[in-house]
Amino acid sequence: MQVATATAPTPTPTPTDTFLLRLPPSVRHRIYLFLGLASWNCYPNVFGLNGRRDPWIQFPSCWLGLLRSCRAIYADAAAFFYSANRFIVWYSNPGSLEPLRALTPWSIASLTSLKVVLNEASCHSPGVLLSYPLYCCEEDKVPDCPHPALLSECEVHHEGLHRPPLLSPAPNSNHDNLAAAQAMLSEWHSTAAYLSSHISPGCLEFSLVCDIDSQHGQSLDMAKYATEPIHLLPPLKDCHVRLGQTPDSRLQQVAHDAVSQARRITTPYYKPSSSALTTLITLPRELRLRILEHTDLVAPWKEVSWGRIDGTYMIFRTRCGEKDGFYTPPDIHHGCQFRQCWYNDEFAPPIGCFCRRRHATFSSSCKCWAPPGPDLFLICRTLCRDAQYVFFSQNNFIIHDYKSWIPIWVPGPEEVQQSGPRDASTGYYPYERLAASLFFREVIPTHCLSFLRSVEIVYPPFQLECWPLVHHPAIQDWRATVEWLRDKINAPGLTLQLIMADLSEYTEDTHPVDRSAMTKPQGKTILASYTAIAVPLKHLAAGDDGLAGFYTDVAWPWRWTKRVRNRMLHEDGDEWLASKAKANKDLIERYVMGDRYESLYANGKTEPAQSIWRDVYYNKHGYVVVK
Template identity: 45%
Template sequence: MEELSPLLRLTPLVRRRIYCFVGVASWDPLAPHKFDLHGRDTGVTEQPKASTFHGLLLSCRVIYTEAAALLYSANRFVLHYAHAHAHVAGPGLSEPPEPLAPLFALTAASLASLTSLTIVLNQASCHHHFGFAGYYSSCCLDRNDTGPGLVASWLCERHHAGAHRLPLLAPPSPVEPKGDGDDTDTDTNSDNDAQYAAAQLLLAVWHSAAARLSHITSGRLDLGLVCDIDPQHERALEVARSVITPLTLIPRLRDLYIRLCKTIDPRLQRVAQDAVSQVLRIPAAPYSRPPTRTTLTSLPRELRLRILEYTDLITPSREVTWSRQDRGYVIFYRDSEQSAPDRKYRQQFSPCLSSQLARTFIGCFCRRRHTAFSRTCTCWAPPGPALFLVCRSLCQDAQLTFFSGNHFIIHDYKADPSWEVPFLGRWETDHQGPAPRYDYPSERFAASQFLREVIPRHCLAYLHFLELVFPPYLPHSWPRAGQPAMQDWLATVDWLQDKINAPGLTIRLVGADVSCFSPDVYKTTITIADAEAITRSYEELWGSLKPLADNGLARFYAHFPCPWQFFGTSRNYLKRWKWLKAQRQVLKERAERLVMGDRYEELYANGREEPHESFWTWTHYAQA
């Protein structure tokens, strides 16, 4: 009779501790390990490699059965379709028979033990399962007017090399112009057919993989599915439906996350949302016929507007931020100063990134950033087109509610990471000596772009509160008189005169201060001339709003850092805190008196106080 292995003579609790010690599972059940089923390095330096316990799994069948059950139940796994073709080809080496072969290699018992699996059929942006780069919730290769974020680009190059692909159905390269006599339509149709054929091949592989997942335990697996599709392709909707069809072959899931496009597309978003509801068997809200023919549009307008205030048109914080780098609306959160009931309400809309990090981030399935849907994403997203397309009167009511019921903060920062300032030129992290001299990096202000291109012209009169934020710039990078950006802004102010409701509008102009996350080049010692140059730029910005105040602007506030804070000995900011705080107040009063003139005293008359600082300010550490 074969003698029992010494390891198997130990108690199950001791054996589990040994398995955790060699890396089969994490010591912390709330922070499981992440493994790539193709064996690629996930870049998570704090977890052991699979090679450290591979020998243990091969020691004997009984130990394998026990350890494998723990391995697949206690960890998260990801499987990339593209990784099957990422190995080095050579003599005697052939492509694996199946791009998702690792899934077919798992035994039925291992499949039954799985609790978390993400299948990435195609990703056009970072999916964030590599190391701490998962901290970023937007694709690190996104481009903007001022260039890519330096930190994010470095992380992408280091952790995501080879992970990016073109969207499914996307053309392989931009279509070049054809000469006379070329049959452009024929070539385009041929390209579309080739892209569709490639998509069908991928879908066939995915269908086989979904059939293999029939061995999972019902109600146990969290499944993520990523297949970024080109929404511009004429067959995008057809392919999206084909992607989610195999999910019907899988037993009931514990949770499901679907992403169908890197960017937001309403048609594909509906496909993803319906798929999650169908697979998870989420019952639809019961429909009951109203007792009368009364509809929302038949109600008095005052009542309609009141009802619309309880929709997504009004954000939890009543603040909406528009970022030029992200080209979209976002909201920020701060709960520390909220009452308990209000905090509970606001937490319903906490960023899904924060909630998922708390339970180990599995990838970005955020509906605000992608065409994706999951039950864990509670991010606020701008209201979709459905509400605005019902009828003209309801569209106007919705626009009035959205633009009048929220404060709008306009800036150049990225939404995530929230401290990343616009790119002002190439600098080294260990920069020494005087700060480089860069001009203002754009020919337009973010505020000018927002007011002229983002808001419908007739909605400008609905605005009640507008906060215009300038990130920290190097001394000569602040916009100055005569520069294109300042000239464009002056023209925008003149253009706004008869389009806004000045007596009902409050404007706050903010010069964001540096923070502990700002690059060191923004904190270098400046000269007296530098400080004076910054002050003159401040005055140009303040003075530009004087015509609006002359036209009856309700209120104006200003917050700008003292330009003298980095004059003289560097990093003596804290030592001069009281003096700098007083100087900031002097600048504030100077700016508000310059703009409001004789009406300055009315700002704080009868106990009036300035509206509280925005949640964006708190989030970005923008004010000292």
Template identity: 40%
Template structure:
């Protein structure tokens, strides 16, 4: 038996060479877990409420720490080797709640902290942050829905309000957002400062990827700054992901992005130049480039969405702008990109990762006040409009000319949702509000494609004759005709309706021919003022397209009249007839020449019926 210099016998495992010992450590689960030709890190929870050991396994089906806990206690040499593998190959999470402490993180030895490569600290979460890490690649937050208060929407400072929780009765028990002058806030910040101070001397610069979740209330910028102060104690991080508020807040977003850049060493951690100090001259400034070059550069920013489509809905908090995405992730094959998405998946749902890799969770800047190198998701490019007057003017040109704009008029931001029975519920159409009060008047001439999308009208749910929205619509089109650049503008009018005759609104099944004519009259009433744009002197619209479902296509009368054998073909012909009549009405004598010289653009991304970015 091998002996040491002082005569003591070495344990059997230490008589093996380091390579064999490493294989043993892997076999007991200290390293990453093999899966076919891949490996993935385990995700361990530090100091959970029901945990007797130091860490909790990511899945209850694996032995986890029970398989190697004794090995870590055997001797110093084995501990140093085994713990270095455990903490460098796997991911670790610690949550301040419900024990209201981060002491389990501070209980790790300096050697373990020096080995750490991936750590998530959840100080405060007002929505569940990646509540189920066992699901490979699926790291979305829980399903809480926020809306703007209707009375505050007129103000740019309107804060979002919680519409519903991920569970109707709030049973999950989300944390309250941190606010100033709160004992809980002070407790959380003190615990975080103490922990950051403990971590600082032991973390190796450039090795640790840190995720930090601490939701403060919308607008609580000072509390956000105090949360980020803890990062200043830490050495340079390999990567950093921060969520500072469950909802988007421009100021919180700005300080979060700056904190991440400083933590990674991308920008200096020195304090910014005082306001009275002269700015250093930069000969390579964007403003020194020719205007045509600047415009080309701006086309590669978030001013142009991945699908080159921007949607607008009056009930979306903030600016009202958002973007839809084509289907990509298949539920049966998570992590694999489908051809239909056209590569746009890289600009959406950044929390998803290819199987079998776990997700760090959602640090998406389009949803939260957050910043992460993993997030390339599209968000309204507000910062580009705040640089200077020159960039602001050029950003407007790129934004409104390079995207297709879809104005959604529906109960929610998804056009497929149907109107409740009754008269049209708003004083004006969404198109009226967007064109007169949202888009700057001098930018109307930049538009190249405008789509007006209405949720389905039925006999019980439609704007009645002389509804104020119809009168305002007439006035709006009259006001618009001299402000749009009609010869380069394509306009499309859509009323949503399911193509399947078996999947119409329940109220349409018993619809009579007379009631169907009333719905057609609604179509005609919306179309009527558009004739001013299609036949304007000196050249009207570049193109006009209509997608208007025949109101009776889901009715029993249509089935009886056409018969089941020719129903589908007959219904398609009815839709086509309405489409042709509408386009000819708007374009007048130009209909034939326009329809022959242009190819109708593909339907917009929302027609996939998918969720938004």
């Protein structure tokens, strides 16, 4: 088993009579592996230089005698040790960076991975992925955070590690935060000056974390001061810089400039042209649109999710099946590189969270898709409209009535109780408006509604009492919204899907909804809610200028009852169950499309391919694995 080592120079041992040093380097390295200087599994261990060690990392002690045997052996073993592992130093008080300044020049020259944490407010990276969830550190406001119950594990693994952003005012304290920050950065400057004299060019992967309060008036100056030492370092193999717990365009630009300087990446110089013919705005619109299609305006998998709770555009996030040994078709696996950049391998220690979607950071490791920013929308009115057209026409928009990052999760009892007075005739749906109504009325600019080409509306498997019935205010508002939409959308160019999500084998045991005892009247109540939501859509599909297509996939309410399960096990099978769901599907589609229903499947036509989230939650592995 080989261990990746640096290309940094190693010292030439002077004593020629030392038996160990007369062995070939490959044999010596194998001995070092047996002694524990590095890991056998090709993944580097992670060590804290200033004494802080995570509980899953056992600092080896059997080889300390080897290092003390003689100077030549120490130099050779230390070079192997520092090149085969990752090292982190945390700043907690003055003098915390002294261990870096105590390293010998040969040790520094051998370093291949170093992370300096000056101030870290969240997302403390674990030693291995399985140690605890990476959705951590008071991040329940982050769109890709799972159920809040998982966040409690942060209290176990990160006790005492949470620190406020640099320069943020401490409650009930007269402490001069600015002076303390300047003292910390002064120590960092002197430490970086020492490191710069000995780092091997092109060998070190360097990471810097300094979370700064972006609301402070001097945050930008402080960020520039924190990254100045990076300019002193020799060219780095790779560099990752994080300057804020939450995204901030100004701090992100500072991080970008620092990384570019560290890797000696220069922006090509283009001589200004006096001719306006070279500008994007003067190109034919067809060319402008094709160019814009190669930007973040088109999401991976061409799917953009929006949910009531998160309230922002995002792509569905899940673990990649390929990394866990499951085959994923190339057209699907291609999109895996654009999400969850912190997840690299099941057992490899991550470098930390340098995700631009979550932090003010810049890193070559992050390609995560984020909603397009103002750069493309504020250039001029013409390009703004072109960008809007590409964004809304090239993506399938998936509207989740509750959470988009956990599509089948449902409101808890406390949310239902806060919904106000309801009765059985309306249902206890906890909101005054459906999420789809909010999306069409308040999220998308009205003039962009005609750009939409594909929309999917998703309802989770609500508790029985939470489904809205025909007299519920949300249904009344939905009817008004659909009527309002009729002359705003380009109906002949729009395909609409209505999904009533079901439980799955993968989530049945953990989902709060239990349908094992569903009675016939209760199931009919759910079907009545399906109808109440679908009936207004007939207004969009009517006539020759109606919707291009309308498809639905509705859960059969009695799917999980013991009676149905026993029947499937002993009498009928999956085909019988599928026929029950298909009967409801056909009924709704026929009603909405009317006389045009047959055209949906005529001449070999099929309904659109299912979205990524549906495969994940109805696949037993729960990964992006398309069958």
